[in-house]
Amino acid sequence: MRSTLKASALALTAALAASTAFAGSHSLSGDLKIFxxxxxxxxxxxxxxxxxxxxxxxxxxxxxxxxxxxEAYKTQIxxxxxxxxxxxxTWYAANRMRPYVEAGLFEDVSDLWAExxxxxxxxxxxxxxxxxxxQWGVPYTYYQWGIYYRKDLYxxxxxxxxxxxxxxxxxxxxxxxxxxxxxxxxxxxxxxAGGWFDYLNLRTHGYDFHMEMAAGDVxxxxxxxxxxxxxxxxxxxxxxYVDNHQNYSWQEALPFMVNGDAAAYLMGNFAVAPLREAGLxxxxxxxxxxxxxxxxxxxxxxxxxxxxxxxxNANNKEAARxxxxxxxxxxxxxxxxxxxxxxxxxxxASASIDEDTFxxxxxxxxxxxxxxxxxxxxxxxxxxxxxxxxxxxFQEFMVFPDNLDDILARLEQVRQRVYK
Amino acid sequence: xxxxALPDTDxxxxxxxxxxxxxxxxxLFLAPAILFFAVYVIIPIFQSFSISLYDWDGLxxxxxxxxxxxxxxxxxxxxxxxxxxNLKWLVFYLLAIPAGLFIALFLNQTVTxxxxxxxxxxxxxxxxxxxxxxxxxxxxxxxxxxLSNMLALVGLGPVNVLGxxxxxxxxxxxxGLWPQTAxxxxxxLTGLNAVDPEQVEAARxxxxxxWKMLWYVIIPQLKPATFIAFVVTIIGALRSFDLISIMTNGxxxxxxxxxxxxxxxxxxxxxxxxxxxxxxxxxxxxxxxxVFIAYFLWSMYREEKGH
Numbered sequence: 001m002r003s004t005l006k007a008s009a010l011a012l013t014a015a016l017a018a019s020t021a022f023a024g025s026h027s028l029s030g031d032l033k034i035f036x037x038x039x040x041x042x043x044x045x046x047x048x049x050x051x052x053x054x055x056x057x058x059x060x061x062x063x064x065x066x067x068x069x070x071e072a073y074k075t076q077i078x079x080x081x082x083x084x085x086x087x088x089x090t091w092y093a094a095n096r097m098r099p100y101v102e103a104g105l106f107e108d109v110s111d112l113w114a115e116x117x118x119x120x121x122x123x124x125x126x127x128x129x130x131x132x133x134x135q136w137g138v139p140y141t142y143y144q145w146g147i148y149y150r151k152d153l154y155x156x157x158x159x160x161x162x163x164x165x166x167x168x169x170x171x172x173x174x175x176x177x178x179x180x181x182x183x184x185x186x187x188x189x190x191x192x193a194g195g196w197f198d199y200l201n202l203r204t205h206g207y208d209f210h211m212e213m214a215a216g217d218v219x220x221x222x223x224x225x226x227x228x229x230x231x232x233x234x235x236x237x238x239x240x241y242v243d244n245h246q247n248y249s250w251q252e253a254l255p256f257m258v259n260g261d262a263a264a265y266l267m268g269n270f271a272v273a274p275l276r277e278a279g280l281x282x283x284x285x286x287x288x289x290x291x292x293x294x295x296x297x298x299x300x301x302x303x304x305x306x307x308x309x310x311x312x313n314a315n316n317k318e319a320a321r322x323x324x325x326x327x328x329x330x331x332x333x334x335x336x337x338x339x340x341x342x343x344x345x346x347x348x349a350s351a352s353i354d355e356d357t358f359x360x361x362x363x364x365x366x367x368x369x370x371x372x373x374x375x376x377x378x379x380x381x382x383x384x385x386x387x388x389x390x391x392x393x394f395q396e397f398m399v400f401p402d403n404l405d406d407i408l409a410r411l412e413q414v415r416q417r418v419y420k
Numbered sequence: 421x422x423x424x425a426l427p428d429t430d431x432x433x434x435x436x437x438x439x440x441x442x443x444x445x446x447x448l449f450l451a452p453a454i455l456f457f458a459v460y461v462i463i464p465i466f467q468s469f470s471i472s473l474y475d476w477d478g479l480x481x482x483x484x485x486x487x488x489x490x491x492x493x494x495x496x497x498x499x500x501x502x503x504x505x506n507l508k509w510l511v512f513y514l515l516a517i518p519a520g521l522f523i524a525l526f527l528n529q530t531v532t533x534x535x536x537x538x539x540x541x542x543x544x545x546x547x548x549x550x551x552x553x554x555x556x557x558x559x560x561x562x563x564x565x566x567l568s569n570m571l572a573l574v575g576l577g578p579v580n581v582l583g584x585x586x587x588x589x590x591x592x593x594x595x596g597l598w599p600q601t602a603x604x605x606x607x608x609l610t611g612l613n614a615v616d617p618e619q620v621e622a623a624r625x626x627x628x629x630x631w632k633m634l635w636y637v638i639i640p641q642l643k644p645a646t647f648i649a650f651v652v653t654i655i656g657a658l659r660s661f662d663l664i665s666i667m668t669n670g671x672x673x674x675x676x677x678x679x680x681x682x683x684x685x686x687x688x689x690x691x692x693x694x695x696x697x698x699x700x701x702x703x704x705x706x707x708x709x710x711v712f713i714a715y716f717l718w719s720m721y722r723e724e725k726g727h
Contacts, residue, residue: 074690078478099693103479188669244562246672247583379691388691396673399583410497 028319029060033086036065037073042273046341054326061319081105085313087320090140093128093305094376095214095383097136100309106136107310107317112324121348122328128305128376137309138324141337143344144362145195145302145377148271149264150257151286153180161288165203165231168291172240175263182240184262186248193394194378194387195266198302201228203293207300207373214381216419220390220411229408231293233401246399254278266290268304269344272358287361289369300372301365304380305347389414465706472699478687482696489700498674499701502682505589506658506708509678512593513600513657517649520604521642525634527605528612538609545602553666556595557582560667582668585675592663592676600656604649611645612638647719654712658705679705 038047044067055063066086068076073090080086081100091097100106112118113126113135125139154160154171157178162168172182187193201210205224212218218225235241242256251274256262258278265271275285292299308327310320326332333346338354345363346353353363366374379387393407437444472489476482493499527538544552559566562580571579581591615638623637639646661680664670670677670685677685679701685691687698 071690075688082479099477099479103477105479188671190671244580244583247562247580384691384693388685392671392673395671399672 027060028058028316028322030062030316030319032061032063032088032316032319032323033314034063034065034323035073035080035086035089036067037070037090039067039069039073043342046336049341050327050332050336053332054323057326058319058322081311081313085311085315087310087314087316088323089309089311091137091307091309092376092380093125093137093139093307094380096376096380097307097309098131099384101131101136105312107312107314107320108134109137109310109321109324110134112138112321115325117325118328121330121350124349124374125305125347128374129307137307138328139305139307139347140327140333141342141344142303142305142347143269144366145199145266145268145290145304146362146365147264147266147288147290148257148275148358149286149288150260150280150284152284153260153263154286161286162291164291164295165293169234169238172235172238176239180260181242181256181262182235182238182264184242184253184256184265185245186250186253187245187395187398188247188249188252190388190391190395191377191379192250192253192267193398194391195268195302196232196398197228197390197394198375198378199266199290200232200293201225202300202302202372202375203290203297204228204231205294206297207375210300210375211373211381216383216386216415220408220415225408226404229397229404232397233404236398236401241398246395268302269358269362273343282357287358289365298372299370301370301374302377303345303366303374304377383418386411386414386418468699468702468706471695472697472703474696476695477693478695479693485696489697492697493700493704498677498682499679501675502677502679502701503704505676506678506705508589509593509596509657509660510654512590513596513653513660514650516597516600516604516653517646519597519601520606520649521608521639523601523605524608524612525638528609542602542606544599545606547599549599549662550666552595552599553592553663556591556598556663557667560591582676583672585672588668588672588676592660592667595667596656596660596663600653603652607645607649607652608642611642615641651716658709658712679708 034051036044036047038044047067048065051063051065055061077089077091077100081089082105085105091100097106113122113129118138122139125142126135129135129137129139149161153175157174157180159171159174160167162171175182185192185196198210201213204227209218209224213225242253242262245253250267250271253265254271254274255278257265258275258280272285276282289299289301308324310317310324314320327336328348330346330348330350333348333351336342337344337346337351339356339359343354343356343359345359345366353359375381379391382390390411393411396403397407471482473484473486474482475485475488523541527534527541558564560581562568562578562583567581568578571577579587582588619637619641620633623633628637659680660678661684664676664678664681668676670681683698683701683705686694686701692698
């Protein structure tokens, strides 16, 4: 009696399991918990609309979206990945995801990358998603960095977009002679200085050297590193940057450019929206690639990639994988990255780019004019601890360039500990 | 035989609780507090001690490294800077006590509308530290700020208080003094109400006035208020975190960090993955606090015994 009961119960569970598996291959069900760090109004609306479209395709799926403040998310992610994992979570590519990959908290999604729809269309960002030969998530957007400048000011003083360091400096001198600072920057939160180091180092020694540094294979006291800082110092000694930049956040540095006190800003494409909102028209605002410094060094760019991951402790990985496929599909990529939404570059090669001068210029630059390679960003390429110390050193260098020896010796000490 | 006669005189049987009621009840009432205090305060202190002996990123495996974290602290200049800043906070934050006393003396009079003035002086303490930090950060702004404009009126050049590594910490302490002075003031105002008028009268008859009256008659009577003001100010100085985070974020280049902020940066912030190192900093901060805690407990114990 008991054995037959057991057997029938087993059969029943097997049948149930089979039927859910069967149902799963057709339509998704259960809960799908999504955590987003896109807390700014426009990205938030974009993401919520995208999730709405995914919901329409899978009406049986119970989607639960949580939007967390972008800065708070950076510290909360450790807690929720270990304690109460969602099924899908946003994060950043390259070294920024390494701690979680190494702790086994992100799901290996190499199987998705083997599918032709992704393998053929997302090849350009595959490297940034790869650690130890496996892929740990998918990108959903990326954006170029470069110099955004006041075209009207350049025209007024008869300047053109510089293509090498000498032109860059002579442009700057003209501006300074007319009482305009060359570059605005706010280094209170340090990372903006990381952008300047990235570009100066990429232009002085090239992508491969920069990546060797990121991997910890070059001493900070190396003469080549000093050359990069020497170039930087030329700009600092000219007075190229706005004064007291250590007091400002990147947003607080925008008014200098809007008011015409500074002519240019080395920034990511996300700076365009607030500059336009502050009243700069597209006649006043333009973009150029960071000029070459050392002749013969291939141009390389920063293009930070934002990503989606499946936590290893997720419950509904099947639905999560389907969501990742949906996010990177050409149609969705075209939609979410257009000017009305994120205003950034789609990661899918089959997607189309919105008609926006900055997106078009950025896309052209990244696809045809950065033969050296594409880096993520200083704090995403370098390990967290190295990045934190180094960016603090950059800020100090920008205020007190004479402290360079001391700064480099300190960073070298940190390097020896971090990459042991 | 004797036992047979006894049962009648025995009291009726009572439960264990009834028999021990007076001894047990206080502990029953204390139990929830003791439980939570143990779980959230006492046990974490020991956990911090143990974590500080490990190299741990908070995610993966922790590796036992003995006292290596503490050895590293000895050579860490950022730690040294934070420690000195903590000392500066401790010393200069205490200025809130005399400042609060003098405002309290000034306001301790019967004039029409004095309550309004008192509330106005007390107002900064009601504000959130974040708001105080923001207001002072704007006040200090190098070009647009009120301070630079005021200095310009008397012909002094603009100063960048929060951007200058030498002055930034003092700038933040000053911002912290604003609400803390108000707090000390209110403590002294209540203390002044309890000053014995007869003693003042007697002192006056003996010819005491001005500073002598204050020093020998009033201040000794304010001792309880001074003690509480000292306790809250020391505690406030040691847990200064929000103002630093809002006003400078530890910068310029880490010169305004204090131990609590440095611990947060190393262990919990965006780039911080060194739980063991952070715990070691926390242990040092705890030891500093322990000195004061021991002093407070000791003086309270003495007080109790005196009565």
